[in-house]
Each structure stands twice: as structure tokens, then as C-alpha cells.
Amino acid sequence: MAQVEAAGGGLKAPAPRRTGRFLSEVAPPVAAFLLVAGVWEAAVRLRNIPPYLLPAPSAVAARLWADGPALIAEGVYTLLEALLGFGLGSAAAVVVGAAMARWRLLERSLYPLAVLVKVTPVVTVAPLFIIWFGFGLLPKVLIAALITFFPVLVNAVTGLKAVEPAALEFFESVGASKWEIFLKLRFPASLPYLFAAFRVSVVLGLIGAVVAEWLGAERGLGRAVLLANQNLDMAGLFAGVFLLALCGVGLTGLIRLWERQLLFWHETYLTTEELTERGKP
Amino acid sequence: MTGPLVEVQGLTKRFESGAGYLPVLWDLTFRVGAGEFVAVVGPSGCGKTTLLRILAGLLPPSGGSVAVAGYDPRLARREKQVGFVFQTPALLPWRTVLENVRLALEVNRVSRPALKPEDLLELMGLAEFADYYPHQLSGGMAQRVALARALVFDPKLLLMDEPFSALDELTRSAMRYELLRVWEQTRKTVIFVTHSIPEAVILADRVLVLSRRPAHLAGELIVDLPRPRTEDMEDSAPFREAVKWLKSRLRAAA
Numbered sequence: 001m002a003q004v005e006a007a008g009g010g011l012k013a014p015a016p017r018r019t020g021r022f023l024s025e026v027a028p029p030v031a032a033f034l035l036v037a038g039v040w041e042a043a044v045r046l047r048n049i050p051p052y053l054l055p056a057p058s059a060v061a062a063r064l065w066a067d068g069p070a071l072i073a074e075g076v077y078t079l080l081e082a083l084l085g086f087g088l089g090s091a092a093a094v095v096v097g098a099a100m101a102r103w104r105l106l107e108r109s110l111y112p113l114a115v116l117v118k119v120t121p122v123v124t125v126a127p128l129f130i131i132w133f134g135f136g137l138l139p140k141v142l143i144a145a146l147i148t149f150f151p152v153l154v155n156a157v158t159g160l161k162a163v164e165p166a167a168l169e170f171f172e173s174v175g176a177s178k179w180e181i182f183l184k185l186r187f188p189a190s191l192p193y194l195f196a197a198f199r200v201s202v203v204l205g206l207i208g209a210v211v212a213e214w215l216g217a218e219r220g221l222g223r224a225v226l227l228a229n230q231n232l233d234m235a236g237l238f239a240g241v242f243l244l245a246l247c248g249v250g251l252t253g254l255i256r257l258w259e260r261q262l263l264f265w266h267e268t269y270l271t272t273e274e275l276t277e278r279g280k281p
Numbered sequence: 282m283t284g285p286l287v288e289v290q291g292l293t294k295r296f297e298s299g300a301g302y303l304p305v306l307w308d309l310t311f312r313v314g315a316g317e318f319v320a321v322v323g324p325s326g327c328g329k330t331t332l333l334r335i336l337a338g339l340l341p342p343s344g345g346s347v348a349v350a351g352y353d354p355r356l357a358r359r360e361k362q363v364g365f366v367f368q369t370p371a372l373l374p375w376r377t378v379l380e381n382v383r384l385a386l387e388v389n390r391v392s393r394p395a396l397k398p399e400d401l402l403e404l405m406g407l408a409e410f411a412d413y414y415p416h417q418l419s420g421g422m423a424q425r426v427a428l429a430r431a432l433v434f435d436p437k438l439l440l441m442d443e444p445f446s447a448l449d450e451l452t453r454s455a456m457r458y459e460l461l462r463v464w465e466q467t468r469k470t471v472i473f474v475t476h477s478i479p480e481a482v483i484l485a486d487r488v489l490v491l492s493r494r495p496a497h498l499a500g501e502l503i504v505d506l507p508r509p510r511t512e513d514m515e516d517s518a519p520f521r522e523a524v525k526w527l528k529s530r531l532r533a534a535a
Contacts (some may be wrong), residue, residue, distance in 0.1 A: 166371035170430075173337055173358065173365045174385040184384070188375050263375040265414055 005179040060242065064269060071224060077241045078221040079207050081137060082251070086205035087143020090198065093149045096188035097156025097190075111157060123211050135216045144208035148201040152177040152194065158191025160186045192266050195259040202251045210244065221247075286437060286470045287313040287336065288442040291345035294331055303465045305331050307495035315437070317465070318464060318471045322527065323491030323499075324535040327468070329474040333440045333497070336472065337365050350437050352468040358439070361389075364431030366441040371422035372430075376477035378402065379411040382430045404463060410444075421452040424457065432467070439469045443476060457483060458512065465509055482523045483510055490527060492534040499534035502527060 012279045042050065042058040063207060064071070086105045100107040126143050134138040163185055213222030221240050228236030263269055290361055294306040306329040313319050323329050334340040335347060338354035349357035358365055372381045382398040402408050405425045426446055431439060445453045457480060464471060475481050481488045482504055490500035505519045514520050 033329055164369070164371050166367040166369050167373065169339065169367065170365065170371055171388070172339060173363070174388050175359055180388050184388070185373070188373070262521045 004198070011017045011194075029166035052232040052234055055238055058236045060238040061235060063239040064242065067239065071221070071239060071243055074219060074221045075247060076242075077219045078206070078244070079247050080210035080249075081140040081220065082144050082202070082206040082214070082247070084141045085139075085208060086148045086198075086202050086251075088141060089145035089148030089205065090152045090194075090201065092145070094156050094194070097153050097160060098187075100153075100157050101160035101186065102178065102182070107157065111154075112151055114153050114157075118154050122147050122150070123208055126208070126212050126215055129212065130215045135218060140209050140217070140220070143212040144205040147204045147208040151195040151201050151204070155193040155197035159190025162193065163189045187225040191263055192268070195255065195263065198255050198259075199252055202255050203248050206244070206248055206251060234255065284315065285312040286315040286317075287347070287472070289336075290347075292332075292335065292342050292347055293344035294328070294335060294340070295343045305496035306335075306342075307497045309498060310345075310495070311498060311501075313470060313472060315470055316400065316468045318473065318484060318486045320473045320475055320485035320488045321491060322475060322478060322481050322488060322531060323496060324493045324531070325476070327494050328496040329491060329492050330442055331474065332491075333365075333442050333474055336438075337363050337440055360372055361434035363435065363498045364436040364438045364439045366424070366427050366431045366439070366444045368413070368421075368443045372423055372426055374415050377412050377414055378407060378418070378426050381415070381426055382433055385430065385433050385502040387415055389434075391434075392434060396433060398429070398433060401429040401432055402426075404466065406459075414437055419452070421456055422449050424448065428460070428463070432469075434466060437470060439471045441471060441473045445480070446476060453480075454512075458510075460484065461510055478524050478527045479515065479520075482520055483508075483515060483529065488523075488527060490530045490534055500527070500530040502530075 027057050041057050044054060055063075100111060110237075121142065125146070126139075129139040129143050129146075133142060167189075168181070168187060171185055171263040176184070209220070210222035210225070217223040221244055225237050225240035226243070228234070228240060262267060289309055289311050292306055292309040295302040295304050297303075309332070314331055315454070321329055321332065331340065332378055335342050336349060338349075338356070338358035341355075347354050350360075350362045352360060352362065354363070372378075373384065376384065377448045379398055379402065382401060386392075386394050386398070399408070399411065405428060407422065407425055407429065410418065410422065415426070418426065424447075427444070445456050448456060457459050461484065473481070473484060476485075483506075485504055488504060489498060490502070491497070492499040502523060504523055506517070508524075
């Protein structure tokens with residue numbers, strides 16, 4: 001999944017406007033993808049690698065074509081788990097982050113803990129959630145939410161405090177309440193930090209949903225991949241992984257689209273001309 | 282000019298620091314008349330910004346008394362008698378120029394302001410940029426928006442903390458005359474902190490010189506130049522004498 005995302009190009013690349021540029025940015029990764037698939041295909045055929053060890057890309061494609069609708073239905077279910085979890089975890093993180101940014105004592109006591117949990121592979125508590133909440137949708141959503149929560153929380157606290165001192169002073173000088181300062185200054189100023197966390201968290205949420213499905217589920221792509229693995233159906237496994245990769249690309253793409261809408265004013269989205277124009281009279 | 286709008290009497294400010302108290306302002310006494318333009322110069326870090334923040338009611342004094350339009354500064358701020366322009370424009374990048382000027386009205390739920398934000402932009406020569414975002418503005422334009430924003434409640438007192446220090450020299454010079462033009466039309470009482478002595482002289486009716494920390498009044502000069510001020514006055518003898526005198530004062534005070 002990570003490779004697919006990295007192939008999307010640099011973080012700060014603005015949307016290419018002309019077809020020529022578009023081609024020059026899209027053609028290389030597509031060519032690289034085709035090259036890797038070609039080498040893989042050739043290796044499997046020439047060295048006679050058995051399909052229960054490594055299936056040829058053509059076999060995976062054939063499986064995708066045959067089982068497509070069924071796999072996509074499973075994928076939609078997993079996407080739903082991941083998105084619900086991401087939404088729940090992010091919303092909770094923003095609320096708790098706001099409380100921490102507001103009350104120093106809360107921050108001082110809980111923030112170090114949050115940083116500690118952020119670098120812990122939280123997904124390891126997933127079995128506990130299955131015991132607590134059963135095999136349905138709920139434990140998957142909760143695990144995805146838990147994984148999403150800490151990266152967003154840490155960035156929310158940082159972002160909510162990263163306001164220009166003069167802007168804060170202006171709000172104070174016109175008699176703004178803490179709530180108004182939060183709503184009109186701190187929250188919008190934290191959005192670039194929040195979105196940086198969202199980009200990571202949305203994929204973490206997907207991983208959480210898949211791992212939760214492995215531990216016991218009635219539906220979902222994670223479960224489909226696990227079953228294929230148990231049956232030594234490697235073409236089925238890779239078909240599932242391919243669709244999960246598409247889910248990851250789709251989710252990050254959605255976040256990026258949303259970010260572009262909201263953060264048009266942020267440096268990341270300004271062209272070089274607009275940035276250099278700033279210092280001029 | 283009627284009675285004083287700002288009265289500062291024996292003002293002292295100390296900051297608590299690790300070991301004890303750090304005195305910043307020491308026994309300052311001065312008055313500013315209504316409609317007067319006063320510049321404040323002093324060595325770096327002498328407490329000029331602290332003085333402005335006390336006048337704005339953002340910091341309490343440690344001793345002495347301060348009155349703005351007859352009020353305690355904090356009350357004067359609540360009564361919207363004070364506008365503040367900072368070193369940086371500090372505009373909100375996600376709001377348009379007009380929305381930035383309106384911000385203070387929104388915060389205070391004022392639907393019919395004394396001065397319409399649109400008219401203020403017109404006054405600043407920014408009418409056609411109302412829908413621009415701050416990243417589309419030059420530094421000088423952004424600072425003009427900040428000035429419009431400070432005037433939105435039609436305050437009696439305008440406090441300016443080195444508002445042009447981040448601009449390049451050409452823009453800075455243009456902004457001085459722009460400010461003077463606006464001041465001629467509004468006749469606000471202005472207290473203008475600056476590092477630049479020529480800037481203080483060309484803008485102000487009177488220049489206060491602060492000493493190094495703890496700052497006390499080290500000199501005062503009434504600028505003998507007619508209004509409205511023009512650029513060629515910067516070559517005149519009274520201008521050069523004023524600059525020379527202030528420079529020597531500042532050197533003695535630093």
C-alpha cells in the first residue's frame with residue numbers, strides 16, 4: 001500500500017494544468033508499475049513458480065475480473081468500518097485536543113501519555129476488543145477509531161497552540177471570548193496540522209479494520225484475504241490486497257481533495273508566484 | 282486640541298523573572314492630547330511595546346496610573362476606544378480582506394458599525410481588493426488592511442507598534458504618507474512606536490524619547506513642521522535638526 005501511495009508524486013506538487021505536464025507526471029509511475037508487473041509475470045512463468053507460493057499478475061487480474069463484484073462488496077464493508085472508525089476517532093481526538101489546549105493541567109497530565117500511546121502499536125489490543133464487543137461491526141469501528149485517535153490528538157494539540165501571537169493579541173484586544181478565539185482562530189489555524197494527521201490516520205484506520213477482521217468477522221476484505229490465505233488461494237489473496245490498496249489510495253485521495261478545498265490559503269497550496277509575490281510592495 | 286486623551290502618571294511596570302523583579306518601565310509621566318500624533322522612540326528592548334500593551338489594557342501596570350479617555354485602559358478597551366496595529370499584519374489567511382476587517386464586529390456582535398468596513402477599505406484605497414485573500418496581498422497592502430481593521434470601531438486612540446518595520450524601505454516610505462493621509466481625514470489620537478527617527482519626525486507632532494531599560498522619559502521634542510507633511514520636508518532644515526537632536530538624545534539615553 002505504501003508503494004502505491006508514494007508513486008503518487010511529491011507532497012507539494014500542485015495540480016498540473018496542462019495535458020503535457022499531466023502526462024509527464026502520470027506516465028513515469030504508470031510505466032514503472034507496468035514494468036514491475038511485467039518482470040513479476042516473466043519471473044513466475046520462466047522459473048515456474050507454483051501458484052500457491054506466488055501467483056502471476058495475470059492470474060490475479062483474472063481473479064479480480066471473475067470475483068470482482070463479490071470482492072468489491074466486501075471492500076465496501078471494510079471501507080465503511082474504516083471510515084466510521086476514522087470519523088469517530090478523529091472527532092473525539094479534536095474534542096479532547098481542544099480540551100487539552102484549553103486546560104494546561106489536562107495537557108500536562110495526559111499529553112505525555114498520548115504521545116506514548118501514539119508510538120505504541122495500538123492494534124495489538126484488538127483481540128481484547130473482539131472479546132468485549134463480539135464479531136460484528138462495532139469492534140472493527142472501535143479499533144479503527146482507537147488507531148486514528150492518537151495521531152490526530154497529538155497534531156490537534158500542536159496545531160491549536162500554533163497560532164500567531166499577534167493574531168491572538170488582536171482577538172484579545174477586541175474582547176473575544178476563549179470560545180470565539182477557539183472557533184475563529186485556533187481551530188482554523190490547526191487545520192493544516194489536522195490534515196497532516198488525517199492523511200496518516202485514514203490509512204491506519206483501514207489497517208485497523210483489516211486486522212480486526214482477521215481476529216473474527218463475518219464480512220469484509222480482511223476476512224476474504226485471510227480465508228484465501230488459509231486455502232492457499234494466492235491469486236485471491238493478491239486480488240484482495242490489490243483492492244485494499246485501491247481503498248487506501250481512494251481514502252487518502254478523498255482527504256487530499258477535502259484538504260485542498262479547505263486549505264486553499266495554506267502555503268502548501270500556493271503557487272511559487274503567489275509566495276514570492278508576498279514580499280513585494 | 283481639547284484636553285488630554287491619554288494621561289500617564291508615574292507609570293511603573295515590573296515583570297516577575299526567575300530571581301526577582303525585572304523593572305521595565307520606571308516612573309513614566311506624559312500626556313497625549315486629543316487628536317495629537319505622538320511618536321515614541323527608544324533603544325531596542327526598552328519597553329516600548331510593554332508601554333503600548335498597558336495603554337491598550339492588555340497588561341496591568343505595576344504602579345502609577347493610566348487613563349485613556351478618562352477610563353481605566355481595560356475599560357477603554359471594552360468600550361472600543363482603542364485600536365491596535367501590530368508589527369505584523371496578523372490577518373487571518375482563511376478570511377478575505379473584507380472578512381478580516383469585519384472580524385472585530387462579528388466578535389462583538391455589532392451589526393451596524395459606526396464605520397462601514399467597505400468605507401474603511403475605500404479610505405485605505407483597498408476597495409477593489411475586498412474579496413482578495415491575504416496571501417494575494419503585498420506586505421504594505423496587508424498592513425493597510427490591519428489599519429482598517431483597527432479603525433472599525435471608530436476608536437479615539439490608535440496604538441501602532443512599529444507597524445512598518447517589516448516592510449522594505451520604499452514601501453515603508455509610501456506607507457508613512459498613506460498613514461498621514463488617513464490621519465488627516467480621521468484625526469485620531471495616535472501613539473506610534475518606531476525604531477526609525479526620521480519616521481518619528483515626519484509623522485508626529487511630538488516625539489517622546491525613552492531611555493534604555495528600565496525606561497523613563499529621556500527627552501521630548503515638538504516637531505516644528507507644518508501639516509500636511511510632504512516628502513520634500515525630509516530635506517528641510519527643521520527636519521534635519523529634529524533628527525539630529527533626537528539621535529543625540531537617543532545615544533545619550535542608550
